[in-house]
Amino acid sequence: MKTDSTTPNHPFYEKVETLLSSMTIREKLGQCVMIEPCFCLDERTSEQFGESYDGVDDPKYLSMLLEEYHIGAFLFGGASQIEDGSAKAWATYINKVSEQNRKTRLKIPMMYGIDAVHGVNFMKGSTIYTHNLAVAGTWNPALTEQYASTVGAELSALGFNLNFSPTIDTARDVRWGRVYESLGEDPFLASQVARALVKGMQSSGNLAACAKHFLGYGESRNGMDRTQADLSDRVLLEMHAPPFEAAIEEDVLTMMVNGADVNGVPVPVSKKLLTGLLRDKMAFKGITMSDWEDVERLYSRHKVVTSRRDSLIRSFNAGLDMNMAVCNIAAVDTMESAVREGSIAMERVDQAVRNILLTKYKLGLFDADPVNIQQASVRVGNDESKKLAKQLATESITLLKNDNNLLPLKKNLKSVLVTGQSANSKRHLCAGWTLGWASAEEDDLSCATLLDAIKTSVSHDTTITYAASTEELTALNLNKEDFDVCIAVISEEPHAEWTGDSFDLALEEEEEAMLKASVATEIPVVMVSMIGRPLKMNWAHEHVSALLWIYSPGTEGAAATADILFGDANPSGKLPISFPQDGSQVPCVYNARSYQSDEVWTRYEPLYEFGFGLSYTSFAYSELCVPTMVKSGEDITVSVTVTNTGERAGEDIVQLYLRDQFATVTRPLKSLKAFRRIQLEPGESKTVQLTLTPAELGLYDEELNYVVEARKIDVLIGDLTGEFRIED
Ligand code: NOJ
DSSP states (O other), rough: OOOTOOOOOOTTTHHHHHHHHHHOOHHHHHHTTEOOHHIIIIIIIHHHHHHHOOOOOOOHHHHIIISSSSEEEEEEEETTTTOOOOOHHHHHHHHHHHHHTTTTSOOOOEEEOOOOOOOOOTTTTTOOOOOOHHHHHHOHHHHHHHHHHHHHHHHHTTTTEOOOOOOOOOOOOOTTTTTGOOOOOOOOHHHHHHHHHHHTTTTTTEEEEEEETTTTTTOOOOOOTTTBBBBOHHHHIIIHHHHHHHHHHHOEEEEEEOOSTTEEHHHHHHHGIIIIIIIIIOOOOOOEEETTHHHHHHTTOOOOOOSHHHHHHHHHHHHHHHHHEETTHHHHHHHHHHTTTTTHHHHEEEEEOOOOOOHHHHTTGOHHHHHHOHHHHTTOHOOOOOOOHHHHHHHHHHEEEEEOOOOOTTTTTSEEEEGGGGGGGEEEEEOOOSHHHHHHGGOOOOOOHHHHHHHHHHOTTTHHHHHHHHHHHHHOOOGGGGEEEEEEEOOOOOOOOGGGSSOOOOOHHHHHHHHHHHHHTSSSSSEEEEOOOOOHHHHHHHHOOOEEEEOOOOOTHHHHHHHTTOOOSSSOOSSOOOSSSSGGGOOOTTTTTTTOOOSSSOOOOOOTTTOOOBBOEEEEEEEEEEOEEEEEESSEEEEEEEEOOOSSSSEEEEEEEESSSSSOOBBBEEEEEEEEEEEEETTEEEEEEEEEEEHHHHOTTOOOOOOOEEEEEEEEETTTTEEEEEEE
């Protein structure tokens, strides 16, 4: 059983209790408020305090925040910036704040939170990794953990001790603008990846990961960001809770709460979800925090309270420990008066502050040394991280179509046409949350573009012709006989949060025109989709010869893509999410609860299925061995042999799905329950064993109890099927 600081034998019990007993009410409440010091200063200081300050590091300003308001945590969001955004500037600032904080009465260390969601993405010169959806597309938890641990170590070297990452929402509707930040549609795959991300991120011991956004954020009713979600308890438990349970099993230290309304109750005031489910059932022991200004929105947007004061009281009483108040420093005053008048019980305050202090002790913040500015700067953007980012991108890239084995291309082709503005863009490679919220400035990034990488991959005798726009393509007045291939790079404008919502999944007009113009050249087209999420690809699928999905692969993504285009690497990514035929088909998920019938619409007919992805080689599955029976409560081990039947070395992802023949409640058409990435030389065979525990064999019954029912289950691996039964 896990212990928390209220358990007397917990190693930090005494320390937390002693400190807590010496704190004033105001000191306690300051710990529960998170402030963004740059925004606060720019927008509201004069209004709020009637005084002006000389900058975010003005000692008077810091003293007001830390000594007068006792603020316990600073956050830096996607658009926050300290001076020139360099490692030196950030580390120096953090040192200054900590120094000032040591002047406070109790010297309780600060938490410094940041959105490093695909690398140290707020800092110039850093390595930008591919986004989360692509990370899930590698189906490689070991590599994922290595990536997260590298980023975590870089962040803690800079002085940060909290990362608002990973986003582990199950994305059940591709219209949602944050799909690229998610781990895809499947709760099992998302759980394995979430586990690796949390484990890696927290491996240094002095950085807290933040699992976000609890709960049901990835399936709103109309598919749009932060809009109403109507999700039954079954759907919440089966589809949305598993990644959070996995994160909790890995001891994730903090959790950010979904600000939207689920079943009529915004999550920041949902006692049922925050206390009943998260604390009591899922046994989360860390800090729950709101998302950006979401407490305020209970009043201004959701209208579930009649005053801003009530929004603070109700969310805190529902179980929210920390309010990402951003600029609302006065929240401390309001909460203090609410405690004094009895609207918030002292017991609840102590509970929240215990969670916060315990986390600070666990992270070793009370004994932390100042940031070593020299060392912090060296790590950012180093060769090791670039290599890792390239590997992650390479393993995620997914080949969706390859007629007549057009790919890989020969390096000594005579002439290659490259089209599309994003072929020559760094911004599009990195997409949202890069050196800013929605997008970086092109000149602030220094990495190869795909066009650069293509040029360095081909022979000296190959001619590369580039057209960024349809006008440039027309002006070329080209003769199709002069070209071997056209690489059409299709992208979309980088976006963050709701700015990426899409009702119809259509390609942007100019991108679609570019694709059509490329196809109209009658040169065989390899489409490279540099789009972080599934958009409508039907037309492309019908008209291009090959289609490679590279997501938004980051600063090393161009080299990774060129390796695959020209055969230095063999594609091995598999889809973590379905590509619907179009926007009218959503939600389109492979594991919808369903049954077999021709009479009603229960079919799953996407353009590309979950788990799909081609290779330059081929794999054959044989010798599926499934025991005939397992006793309820026991494990079962299944084995299968995979052979590389092609002529190239390659990596395959063995995917094991279960399909209940009958159960007491309706079940998904099939569910992923195990997978393994394997490497095979041409002609080589490997036998893979996959073990399923009761955690994979159970279901939520009518009363929503998790039980392993006696029943018959099909096992599906590749094109093979077997079955077994569970007996009581
Ligand atoms: C809003 C986003 O929803 C969340 O993911 C992010 O961590 C916070 N802002 C802080 O920037």
